Amino acid sequence: MPAPNPDYVALLTVLGEHGVEFIVVGGICAVLHGAPVATFDLDVVHSRTPQNVERLMKALTALDAFSRTHPDRKVRPDRSHLTSPGHQLLMTNSGPLDLPGTVGTGRGYDELLPDSTLLELAKGLEVRLIRLETLIALKEETGHEKDLAVLPLLRRTLAEKNRS
Amino acid sequence: MRPMTDESDETYDVDGTDLTLIRWMLSLSPRERLEALQSSAGSLERLRERARAES
Numbered sequence: 001m002p003a004p005n006p007d008y009v010a011l012l013t014v015l016g017e018h019g020v021e022f023i024v025v026g027g028i029c030a031v032l033h034g035a036p037v038a039t040f041d042l043d044v045v046h047s048r049t050p051q052n053v054e055r056l057m058k059a060l061t062a063l064d065a066f067s068r069t070h071p072d073r074k075v076r077p078d079r080s081h082l083t084s085p086g087h088q089l090l091m092t093n094s095g096p097l098d099l100p101g102t103v104g105t106g107r108g109y110d111e112l113l114p115d116s117t118l119l120e121l122a123k124g125l126e127v128r129l130i131r132l133e134t135l136i137a138l139k140e141e142t143g144h145e146k147d148l149a150v151l152p153l154l155r156r157t158l159a160e161k162n163r164s
Numbered sequence: 165m166r167p168m169t170d171e172s173d174e175t176y177d178v179d180g181t182d183l184t185l186i187r188w189m190l191s192l193s194p195r196e197r198l199e200a201l202q203s204s205a206g207s208l209e210r211l212r213e214r215a216r217a218e219s
Contacts (some may be wrong), residue, residue: 009199034192037183038205121194157186
């Protein structure tokens with residue numbers, strides 16, 4: 001599988017240019033909030049309405065996205081993949097992109113929306129991401145070792161943010 | 165000469181979390197935070213390629 005240098009700004013720009021409704025979660029969300037964590041993939045939860053799935057399909061075509069599960073076969077995500085709550089692990093021309101249909105205990109786009117915030121990444125590029133408090137709560141909820149390991153760093157980042 | 169850090173500087177919390185890194189990240193704009201991450205990933209990849217070439 002090719003290993004393109006990840007370009008998260010490019011990935012988010014393409015999604016934004018196609019009008020895709022999505023919320024950034026996971027490691028990149030933590031980094032955007034100021035947590036010094038290392039990650040390689042961009043995780044976004046997308047709205048699974050038919051109109052949004054159409055927009056997402058176009059964005060994924062522009063990104064030359066294919067499944068990381070079978071890289072040799074270059075399986076492209078289709079509508080049925082993107083309307084399901086399943087987890088799509090993709091490689092794109094701008095790095096790895098994960099589309100977890102839901103996070104935590106089954107929270108999808110609509111459930112996460114009230115706990116999200118808009119952030120201006122560049123002129124004309126606004127991205128929606130879950131609040132740091134919500135990210136912490138989701139990681140506590142799942143209780144996976146990898147999630148628990150990063151919790152002290154996230155909690156301390158939140159404390160430092162609230163202090164300043 | 166004053167040492168670079170003294171006991172009054174809080175550099176680690178009780179979990180061992182490096183507070184200086186958090187404060188540095190918080191001093192950057194969100195875009196700069198992403199660019200720092202990308203640069204770190206690119207740098208690791210170059211190191212990996214070099215190690216592979218030399219093995």
